[in-house]
Amino acid sequence: MYLYDGALDVPKILKQWYDSERDSNYGAYIPFVGTVRSEDNISGLSFDIYEPILESWFKSWQEKAKLRGAIIKMAHSRGDVMLHESSYIAAVFSPKRRVALEFIDEFVEDFKASAPIWKYDLIEGERVYAKDRSTAIKGSGLLGGQS
Amino acid sequence: MYLYDGALDVPKILKQWYDSERDSNYGAYIPFVGTVRSEDNISGLSFDIYEPILESWFKSWQEKAKLRGAIIKMAHSRGDVMLHESSYIAAVFSPKRRVALEFIDEFVEDFKASAPIWKYDLIEGERVYAKDRSTAIKGSGLLGGQS
Amino acid sequence: MIRVEFLGPIQKAPLELDIDNLNQLRSILQKDEELQEWLQNSAVALNDTLVSSLDVALKDGDKVSLLPPVCGG
Amino acid sequence: MIRVEFLGPIQKAPLELDIDNLNQLRSILQKDEELQEWLQNSAVALNDTLVSSLDVALKDGDKVSLLPPVCGG
Numbered sequence: 156m157y158l159y160d161g162a163l164d165v166p167k168i169l170k171q172w173y174d175s176e177r178d179s180n181y182g183a184y185i186p187f188v189g190t191v192r193s194e195d196n197i198s199g200l201s202f203d204i205y206e207p208i209l210e211s212w213f214k215s216w217q218e219k220a221k222l223r224g225a226i227i228k229m230a231h232s233r234g235d236v237m238l239h240e241s242s243y244i245a246a247v248f249s250p251k252r253r254v255a256l257e258f259i260d261e262f263v264e265d266f267k268a269s270a271p272i273w274k275y276d277l278i279e280g281e282r283v284y285a286k287d288r289s290t291a292i293k294g295s296g297l298l299g300g301q302s
Numbered sequence: 303m304y305l306y307d308g309a310l311d312v313p314k315i316l317k318q319w320y321d322s323e324r325d326s327n328y329g330a331y332i333p334f335v336g337t338v339r340s341e342d343n344i345s346g347l348s349f350d351i352y353e354p355i356l357e358s359w360f361k362s363w364q365e366k367a368k369l370r371g372a373i374i375k376m377a378h379s380r381g382d383v384m385l386h387e388s389s390y391i392a393a394v395f396s397p398k399r400r401v402a403l404e405f406i407d408e409f410v411e412d413f414k415a416s417a418p419i420w421k422y423d424l425i426e427g428e429r430v431y432a433k434d435r436s437t438a439i440k441g442s443g444l445l446g447g448q449s
Numbered sequence: 450m451i452r453v454e455f456l457g458p459i460q461k462a463p464l465e466l467d468i469d470n471l472n473q474l475r476s477i478l479q480k481d482e483e484l485q486e487w488l489q490n491s492a493v494a495l496n497d498t499l500v501s502s503l504d505v506a507l508k509d510g511d512k513v514s515l516l517p518p519v520c521g522g
Numbered sequence: 523m524i525r526v527e528f529l530g531p532i533q534k535a536p537l538e539l540d541i542d543n544l545n546q547l548r549s550i551l552q553k554d555e556e557l558q559e560w561l562q563n564s565a566v567a568l569n570d571t572l573v574s575s576l577d578v579a580l581k582d583g584d585k586v587s588l589l590p591p592v593c594g595g
Contacts, residue, residue: 165320165331170313173335178386182339184312185406188320188331189522192397203457205516207497231521239325243522250339252414252595256407259332263399263522272521273457284458289518292492294501298475298515299489336595350530352589354570378594390595399522410595419594420530431531436591439565441574445548445588446562 156213157230158204162240168230172246176226181248183255187263189243191236197276199237200285205271212270216262225249225258229266235277269293303360304377305351309387319375319393328373328395330402334410336390338383344423346384347432352418359417363409372396372405376413382424416440451507453478454514459487471495471503474513491515524580526551527587532560544568544576547586564588 157168165188173184191200213229220227225247232242245262249255268290275282304315312335320331338347360376367374372394379389392409396402415437422429453464453474461484468474471493478484493500494514495507507513524541528534534557541547544566551557566573567587568580580586 166313166317169316169320169333173312173316180339180386182337184333184335184337186316186331186333187399187403189399190329190331192327192329202521204521205456205514208494208499208514208516211497239327252334252336252410256334256410260403260407263403266521267399268519270519270521271456271516272519273517274520274522275458285520286458286518289520291490291518292499292516294499295492295516295518296489297493297500297503298471298478298491299485349594351594352529352587355567355572355587355589358570413594415592417592417594418529418589419592420590421593421595422531432593433531433591436593438563438591439572439589441572442565442589442591443562444566444573444576445544445551445564446558 156210156228158206158233159230160233162236163230163232163242163244165241165244168244169246172228176248179248180250181226182250183252184246184248185255185259186244186246187259188241190241191238193238195276195278197238197278199235199240199277200242201235201275201277201282202232202242203273203275204231204233208271216265220247220249220258223249223254223258224251225254227258227262231272303357303375305353305380306377307380309383310377310379310389310391312388312391315377315391316393323373323395326395327397329397330399331393331395332402332406333391333393334406335388337388338385340385342423342425344385344425346382346387346424347389348382348422348424348429349379349389350420350422351378351380355418363412367394367405370396370401370405371398372401374405374409378419384424450509452512454512455487456514457517457519459484459491459515459517468507470507471500471505471513474507475503487515487517491517523582525585527585528560529587529589530592532557532564532588532590541580543580544573544578544586547580548576560588560590564590
């Protein structure tokens with residue numbers, strides 16, 4: 156897992172990962188790259204990350220990958236990332252294509268639902284929590300109900 | 303669609319495609335990279351391509367991509383590709399991640415089932431048709447039955 | 450003492466509380482008007498592991514974190 | 523004349539045949555012992571478009587291609 160301040164250098168990271176597994180005999184390499192889109196007059200996005208829980212979440216996915224003979228890598232930005240810059244790369248390597256195609260989908264979806272990262276729109280210099288696009292982590296609300 | 307003699311320069315192609323769509327406002331970029339695995343004592347693979355039908359097959363997928371607001375790119379090797387070199391890259395760009403995740407899966411599966419490319423194992427300098435791993439194109443056998 | 454941290458967009462400084470369990474924490478936090486919505490939609494971690502029940506004893510030095518809705522990528 | 527091409531691993535030189543339809547082509551090719559298995563598992567294209575029926579008329583200059591099982595990637 157690799158965290159960077161600001162935008163990711165996507166070609167460089169994709170090359171580093173490809174080169175690092177070149178001789179590992181994986182038949183399929185599928186990166187997923189997330190790039191900041193222009194919408195709602197934002198000038199970019201900004202991210203907070205809570206690293207201790209992100210680390211343990213990612214470790215659990217590394218173990219799931221291992222059980223399927225695959226490996227998973229991930230890079231994410233901290234702080235501000237401007238329009239048309241990229242903030243997220245996940246990648247799976249596996250011997251077989253079906254495992255890789257299914258694993259990247261499962262990983263990216265759980266990442267969106269569970270990874271402790273908070274997104275803010277950058278609008279006229281302000282950081283506005285992207286509440287409507289955010290997902291409550293499974294099991295949320297424990298401290299909210301009546302006793 | 304890009305066809306190359308021999309192995310693909312994966313980092314270079316992934317960078318070219320990323321750079322080419324940098325300002326197109328796609329939120330998701332998913333390449334699929336296929337690499338030659340060491341198995342059954344092969345020294346590599348070799349490919350024949352029938353370009354006219356590959357072109358029309360690919361064009362039909364470009365049209366499907368367009369209907370979903372996405373674009374698709376593809377590179378493949380002609381001739382010999384040695385162990386741990388790569389022979390295939392497909393990539394989808396789309397505004398949204400779900401479209402991209404589903405489209406790359408559908409594209410890669412139909413590519414395996416339909417694209418007019420023939421694979422040979424390179425074994426002790428001989429080119430041996432990979433018959434057991436090949437798939438008859440849908441509708442095959444038209445000239446085989448009795449009249 | 451138990452340290453309580455509010456992560457991401459929850460604009461609140463950490464608390465140091467003298468409590469024994471998460472039910473006590475709930476009672477205390479529910480008195481804070483500004484936290485009402487966050488309590489409904491936040492997950493809870495004890496020493497950086499998510500918990501799924503309030504039946505958890507706390508001991509001196511424990512850290513409790515509130516994680517509001519996430520959106521990485 | 524109709525040109526018939528055998529693609530990929532089918533080791534056979536192209537034919538030039540004087541035929542009017544795909545049924546005639548079937549009859550001719552079925553006489554070739556070495557083609558038996560290929561005829562069972564190959565797709566057929568007329569002028570680089572796959573066909574799904576033998577009810578296709580052929581005209582002078584047409585090209586018919588046989589595509590055996592594929593495996594790109």
